[in-house]
Amino acid sequence: MSASAFPDHTLESAPAAARPTMAAVAKKQGYLPTAVARLAQSPELLNGFLKMSALFETTTLDPLSRETVxxxxxxxNGCHLCVAMHTAKLTALGADAGVIAALRDGSLLPDERLEAVRQFTLAAVETSGAVDDDTLQSFLSHGYTSxxxxxxxxxxxxxxxxxxxNRMTAAPVDPQLARFA
Structure with missing residues:
Protein backbone atom coordinates (compact mmCIF):
# COMPACT_ATOMS: atom_id res chain seq x y z
CA MET A 1 0.00 0.00 0.00
CA SER A 2 1.24 3.44 -0.82
CA ALA A 3 1.63 5.64 2.22
CA SER A 4 0.10 8.49 0.22
CA ALA A 5 -3.17 6.53 0.04
CA PHE A 6 -3.51 7.19 3.79
CA PRO A 7 -2.43 10.76 4.49
CA ASP A 8 -1.85 12.11 7.96
CA HIS A 9 -5.01 14.22 8.01
CA THR A 10 -5.32 17.38 10.03
CA LEU A 11 -8.61 18.81 11.26
CA GLU A 12 -8.54 20.99 8.14
CA SER A 13 -7.76 18.26 5.58
CA ALA A 14 -9.88 15.42 6.97
CA PRO A 15 -13.29 14.53 5.59
CA ALA A 16 -15.88 16.64 7.43
CA ALA A 17 -17.50 13.59 9.07
CA ALA A 18 -14.19 12.68 10.77
CA ARG A 19 -13.40 16.13 12.18
CA PRO A 20 -15.53 16.05 15.37
CA THR A 21 -14.09 12.67 16.31
CA MET A 22 -10.54 13.79 15.59
CA ALA A 23 -11.02 16.92 17.71
CA ALA A 24 -12.43 14.86 20.60
CA VAL A 25 -9.53 12.38 20.46
CA ALA A 26 -6.95 15.19 20.29
CA LYS A 27 -8.56 16.91 23.29
CA LYS A 28 -8.65 13.67 25.32
CA GLN A 29 -5.11 12.54 24.39
CA GLY A 30 -3.45 15.94 24.29
CA TYR A 31 -2.33 15.27 20.71
CA LEU A 32 -3.75 13.79 17.53
CA PRO A 33 -2.46 10.22 17.18
CA THR A 34 -1.16 9.46 13.69
CA ALA A 35 -3.37 6.36 13.58
CA VAL A 36 -6.46 8.55 14.02
CA ALA A 37 -5.17 10.99 11.39
CA ARG A 38 -4.82 8.12 8.90
CA LEU A 39 -8.05 6.31 9.82
CA ALA A 40 -9.86 9.62 9.26
CA GLN A 41 -9.61 8.83 5.55
CA SER A 42 -12.72 6.74 6.31
CA PRO A 43 -14.89 8.56 8.86
CA GLU A 44 -17.11 5.48 8.96
CA LEU A 45 -14.25 3.21 10.04
CA LEU A 46 -12.83 5.75 12.49
CA ASN A 47 -16.20 6.48 14.09
CA GLY A 48 -17.26 2.83 13.98
CA PHE A 49 -14.11 1.62 15.70
CA LEU A 50 -14.25 4.28 18.41
CA LYS A 51 -17.92 3.51 19.10
CA MET A 52 -17.22 -0.24 19.27
CA SER A 53 -14.20 0.34 21.49
CA ALA A 54 -16.26 2.55 23.82
CA LEU A 55 -18.97 -0.14 23.98
CA PHE A 56 -16.33 -2.76 24.79
CA GLU A 57 -15.15 -0.56 27.68
CA THR A 58 -18.68 -0.71 29.17
CA THR A 59 -18.85 -4.51 29.27
CA THR A 60 -18.89 -6.53 32.47
CA LEU A 61 -15.37 -7.82 31.75
CA ASP A 62 -12.91 -6.29 34.19
CA PRO A 63 -10.31 -3.86 32.75
CA LEU A 64 -7.42 -6.37 32.79
CA SER A 65 -9.54 -9.00 31.04
CA ARG A 66 -10.55 -6.46 28.39
CA GLU A 67 -6.92 -5.50 27.86
CA THR A 68 -6.04 -9.19 27.61
CA VAL A 69 -8.52 -9.56 24.74
CA ASN A 77 -2.60 -9.67 14.10
CA GLY A 78 0.89 -8.17 14.36
CA CYS A 79 -0.18 -4.60 15.14
CA HIS A 80 2.94 -3.01 16.67
CA LEU A 81 1.06 0.23 17.24
CA CYS A 82 -1.76 -1.50 19.14
CA VAL A 83 0.78 -3.39 21.26
CA ALA A 84 2.45 -0.09 22.23
CA MET A 85 -0.87 1.67 22.95
CA HIS A 86 -2.21 -1.13 25.09
CA THR A 87 1.12 -1.71 26.86
CA ALA A 88 0.74 1.91 27.98
CA LYS A 89 -2.84 1.23 29.11
CA LEU A 90 -1.85 -1.94 31.00
CA THR A 91 1.00 -0.02 32.66
CA ALA A 92 -1.47 2.71 33.70
CA LEU A 93 -3.76 0.01 35.13
CA GLY A 94 -0.87 -1.28 37.24
CA ALA A 95 -0.74 -4.65 35.50
CA ASP A 96 1.96 -7.11 36.54
CA ALA A 97 5.11 -6.78 34.40
CA GLY A 98 5.07 -10.54 33.74
CA VAL A 99 1.52 -10.34 32.41
CA ILE A 100 2.44 -7.43 30.13
CA ALA A 101 5.54 -9.22 28.82
CA ALA A 102 3.61 -12.44 28.14
CA LEU A 103 0.81 -10.57 26.35
CA ARG A 104 3.39 -8.76 24.21
CA ASP A 105 4.95 -12.00 23.03
CA GLY A 106 1.88 -14.22 23.01
CA SER A 107 3.16 -16.61 25.65
CA LEU A 108 1.52 -18.27 28.65
CA LEU A 109 0.34 -15.68 31.16
CA PRO A 110 1.43 -16.00 34.80
CA ASP A 111 -2.17 -15.15 35.83
CA GLU A 112 -4.39 -18.22 35.35
CA ARG A 113 -7.63 -16.23 35.02
CA LEU A 114 -6.20 -13.88 32.38
CA GLU A 115 -4.68 -16.86 30.57
CA ALA A 116 -8.19 -18.35 30.40
CA VAL A 117 -9.50 -15.22 28.64
CA ARG A 118 -6.47 -15.20 26.31
CA GLN A 119 -7.03 -18.84 25.38
CA PHE A 120 -10.78 -18.27 24.93
CA THR A 121 -10.12 -15.27 22.67
CA LEU A 122 -7.73 -17.29 20.50
CA ALA A 123 -10.16 -20.22 20.34
CA ALA A 124 -13.05 -17.95 19.36
CA VAL A 125 -10.98 -16.48 16.52
CA GLU A 126 -9.55 -19.82 15.37
CA THR A 127 -12.99 -21.50 15.31
CA SER A 128 -14.87 -18.45 13.97
CA GLY A 129 -16.87 -18.51 17.19
CA ALA A 130 -17.65 -22.23 17.19
CA VAL A 131 -15.76 -22.92 20.42
CA ASP A 132 -16.26 -26.41 21.77
CA ASP A 133 -17.89 -27.16 25.11
CA ASP A 134 -14.57 -27.86 26.84
CA THR A 135 -13.18 -24.47 25.78
CA LEU A 136 -16.30 -22.65 26.95
CA GLN A 137 -16.39 -24.57 30.24
CA SER A 138 -12.73 -23.80 30.88
CA PHE A 139 -13.45 -20.09 30.37
CA LEU A 140 -16.50 -20.23 32.62
CA SER A 141 -14.62 -22.16 35.32
CA HIS A 142 -12.33 -19.14 35.80
CA GLY A 143 -15.18 -16.94 36.97
CA TYR A 144 -16.28 -15.65 33.59
CA THR A 145 -19.90 -15.78 32.43
CA SER A 146 -21.73 -16.56 29.19
CA ASN A 166 -3.62 0.26 11.50
CA ARG A 167 -1.54 -2.28 9.61
CA MET A 168 -3.07 -1.26 6.27
CA THR A 169 -2.33 2.42 6.88
CA ALA A 170 1.14 1.63 8.28
CA ALA A 171 0.39 3.91 11.22
CA PRO A 172 3.60 4.53 13.18
CA VAL A 173 4.02 4.58 16.94
CA ASP A 174 3.73 8.22 18.02
CA PRO A 175 6.60 9.70 20.08
CA GLN A 176 4.27 9.83 23.10
CA LEU A 177 4.10 6.00 23.05
CA ALA A 178 7.69 5.24 21.96
CA ARG A 179 8.72 3.97 25.41
CA PHE A 180 5.98 1.31 25.19
CA ALA A 181 6.92 0.10 21.68
Whole structure:
Protein backbone atom coordinates (compact mmCIF):
# COMPACT_ATOMS: atom_id res chain seq x y z
CA MET A 1 0.00 0.00 0.00
CA SER A 2 1.24 3.44 -0.82
CA ALA A 3 1.63 5.64 2.22
CA SER A 4 0.10 8.49 0.22
CA ALA A 5 -3.17 6.53 0.04
CA PHE A 6 -3.51 7.19 3.79
CA PRO A 7 -2.43 10.76 4.49
CA ASP A 8 -1.85 12.11 7.96
CA HIS A 9 -5.01 14.22 8.01
CA THR A 10 -5.32 17.38 10.03
CA LEU A 11 -8.61 18.81 11.26
CA GLU A 12 -8.54 20.99 8.14
CA SER A 13 -7.76 18.26 5.58
CA ALA A 14 -9.88 15.42 6.97
CA PRO A 15 -13.29 14.53 5.59
CA ALA A 16 -15.88 16.64 7.43
CA ALA A 17 -17.50 13.59 9.07
CA ALA A 18 -14.19 12.68 10.77
CA ARG A 19 -13.40 16.13 12.18
CA PRO A 20 -15.53 16.05 15.37
CA THR A 21 -14.09 12.67 16.31
CA MET A 22 -10.54 13.79 15.59
CA ALA A 23 -11.02 16.92 17.71
CA ALA A 24 -12.43 14.86 20.60
CA VAL A 25 -9.53 12.38 20.46
CA ALA A 26 -6.95 15.19 20.29
CA LYS A 27 -8.56 16.91 23.29
CA LYS A 28 -8.65 13.67 25.32
CA GLN A 29 -5.11 12.54 24.39
CA GLY A 30 -3.45 15.94 24.29
CA TYR A 31 -2.33 15.27 20.71
CA LEU A 32 -3.75 13.79 17.53
CA PRO A 33 -2.46 10.22 17.18
CA THR A 34 -1.16 9.46 13.69
CA ALA A 35 -3.37 6.36 13.58
CA VAL A 36 -6.46 8.55 14.02
CA ALA A 37 -5.17 10.99 11.39
CA ARG A 38 -4.82 8.12 8.90
CA LEU A 39 -8.05 6.31 9.82
CA ALA A 40 -9.86 9.62 9.26
CA GLN A 41 -9.61 8.83 5.55
CA SER A 42 -12.72 6.74 6.31
CA PRO A 43 -14.89 8.56 8.86
CA GLU A 44 -17.11 5.48 8.96
CA LEU A 45 -14.25 3.21 10.04
CA LEU A 46 -12.83 5.75 12.49
CA ASN A 47 -16.20 6.48 14.09
CA GLY A 48 -17.26 2.83 13.98
CA PHE A 49 -14.11 1.62 15.70
CA LEU A 50 -14.25 4.28 18.41
CA LYS A 51 -17.92 3.51 19.10
CA MET A 52 -17.22 -0.24 19.27
CA SER A 53 -14.20 0.34 21.49
CA ALA A 54 -16.26 2.55 23.82
CA LEU A 55 -18.97 -0.14 23.98
CA PHE A 56 -16.33 -2.76 24.79
CA GLU A 57 -15.15 -0.56 27.68
CA THR A 58 -18.68 -0.71 29.17
CA THR A 59 -18.85 -4.51 29.27
CA THR A 60 -18.89 -6.53 32.47
CA LEU A 61 -15.37 -7.82 31.75
CA ASP A 62 -12.91 -6.29 34.19
CA PRO A 63 -10.31 -3.86 32.75
CA LEU A 64 -7.42 -6.37 32.79
CA SER A 65 -9.54 -9.00 31.04
CA ARG A 66 -10.55 -6.46 28.39
CA GLU A 67 -6.92 -5.50 27.86
CA THR A 68 -6.04 -9.19 27.61
CA VAL A 69 -8.52 -9.56 24.74
CA UNK A 70 -7.12 -6.45 23.05
CA UNK A 71 -3.46 -7.43 23.46
CA UNK A 72 -4.23 -10.97 22.30
CA UNK A 73 -5.69 -9.55 19.08
CA UNK A 74 -2.86 -7.03 18.70
CA UNK A 75 -0.21 -9.74 19.07
CA UNK A 76 -2.10 -12.23 16.87
CA ASN A 77 -2.60 -9.67 14.10
CA GLY A 78 0.89 -8.17 14.36
CA CYS A 79 -0.18 -4.60 15.14
CA HIS A 80 2.94 -3.01 16.67
CA LEU A 81 1.06 0.23 17.24
CA CYS A 82 -1.76 -1.50 19.14
CA VAL A 83 0.78 -3.39 21.26
CA ALA A 84 2.45 -0.09 22.23
CA MET A 85 -0.87 1.67 22.95
CA HIS A 86 -2.21 -1.13 25.09
CA THR A 87 1.12 -1.71 26.86
CA ALA A 88 0.74 1.91 27.98
CA LYS A 89 -2.84 1.23 29.11
CA LEU A 90 -1.85 -1.94 31.00
CA THR A 91 1.00 -0.02 32.66
CA ALA A 92 -1.47 2.71 33.70
CA LEU A 93 -3.76 0.01 35.13
CA GLY A 94 -0.87 -1.28 37.24
CA ALA A 95 -0.74 -4.65 35.50
CA ASP A 96 1.96 -7.11 36.54
CA ALA A 97 5.11 -6.78 34.40
CA GLY A 98 5.07 -10.54 33.74
CA VAL A 99 1.52 -10.34 32.41
CA ILE A 100 2.44 -7.43 30.13
CA ALA A 101 5.54 -9.22 28.82
CA ALA A 102 3.61 -12.44 28.14
CA LEU A 103 0.81 -10.57 26.35
CA ARG A 104 3.39 -8.76 24.21
CA ASP A 105 4.95 -12.00 23.03
CA GLY A 106 1.88 -14.22 23.01
CA SER A 107 3.16 -16.61 25.65
CA LEU A 108 1.52 -18.27 28.65
CA LEU A 109 0.34 -15.68 31.16
CA PRO A 110 1.43 -16.00 34.80
CA ASP A 111 -2.17 -15.15 35.83
CA GLU A 112 -4.39 -18.22 35.35
CA ARG A 113 -7.63 -16.23 35.02
CA LEU A 114 -6.20 -13.88 32.38
CA GLU A 115 -4.68 -16.86 30.57
CA ALA A 116 -8.19 -18.35 30.40
CA VAL A 117 -9.50 -15.22 28.64
CA ARG A 118 -6.47 -15.20 26.31
CA GLN A 119 -7.03 -18.84 25.38
CA PHE A 120 -10.78 -18.27 24.93
CA THR A 121 -10.12 -15.27 22.67
CA LEU A 122 -7.73 -17.29 20.50
CA ALA A 123 -10.16 -20.22 20.34
CA ALA A 124 -13.05 -17.95 19.36
CA VAL A 125 -10.98 -16.48 16.52
CA GLU A 126 -9.55 -19.82 15.37
CA THR A 127 -12.99 -21.50 15.31
CA SER A 128 -14.87 -18.45 13.97
CA GLY A 129 -16.87 -18.51 17.19
CA ALA A 130 -17.65 -22.23 17.19
CA VAL A 131 -15.76 -22.92 20.42
CA ASP A 132 -16.26 -26.41 21.77
CA ASP A 133 -17.89 -27.16 25.11
CA ASP A 134 -14.57 -27.86 26.84
CA THR A 135 -13.18 -24.47 25.78
CA LEU A 136 -16.30 -22.65 26.95
CA GLN A 137 -16.39 -24.57 30.24
CA SER A 138 -12.73 -23.80 30.88
CA PHE A 139 -13.45 -20.09 30.37
CA LEU A 140 -16.50 -20.23 32.62
CA SER A 141 -14.62 -22.16 35.32
CA HIS A 142 -12.33 -19.14 35.80
CA GLY A 143 -15.18 -16.94 36.97
CA TYR A 144 -16.28 -15.65 33.59
CA THR A 145 -19.90 -15.78 32.43
CA SER A 146 -21.73 -16.56 29.19
CA UNK A 147 -22.25 -12.79 28.92
CA UNK A 148 -18.47 -12.35 29.15
CA UNK A 149 -18.04 -14.89 26.33
CA UNK A 150 -20.16 -12.71 24.05
CA UNK A 151 -18.34 -9.60 25.26
CA UNK A 152 -15.08 -11.22 24.15
CA UNK A 153 -16.62 -11.46 20.67
CA UNK A 154 -17.33 -7.70 20.78
CA UNK A 155 -13.69 -7.09 21.68
CA UNK A 156 -12.50 -9.39 18.90
CA UNK A 157 -14.64 -7.48 16.41
CA UNK A 158 -13.51 -4.04 17.53
CA UNK A 159 -9.84 -4.93 17.68
CA UNK A 160 -9.82 -6.91 14.46
CA UNK A 161 -11.04 -3.70 12.84
CA UNK A 162 -8.36 -1.52 14.42
CA UNK A 163 -5.43 -3.93 14.03
CA UNK A 164 -6.15 -4.53 10.35
CA UNK A 165 -6.75 -0.84 9.63
CA ASN A 166 -3.62 0.26 11.50
CA ARG A 167 -1.54 -2.28 9.61
CA MET A 168 -3.07 -1.26 6.27
CA THR A 169 -2.33 2.42 6.88
CA ALA A 170 1.14 1.63 8.28
CA ALA A 171 0.39 3.91 11.22
CA PRO A 172 3.60 4.53 13.18
CA VAL A 173 4.02 4.58 16.94
CA ASP A 174 3.73 8.22 18.02
CA PRO A 175 6.60 9.70 20.08
CA GLN A 176 4.27 9.83 23.10
CA LEU A 177 4.10 6.00 23.05
CA ALA A 178 7.69 5.24 21.96
CA ARG A 179 8.72 3.97 25.41
CA PHE A 180 5.98 1.31 25.19
CA ALA A 181 6.92 0.10 21.68
Missing amino acids: IMTMADR RNALEVVLGIGAYTMSTLA
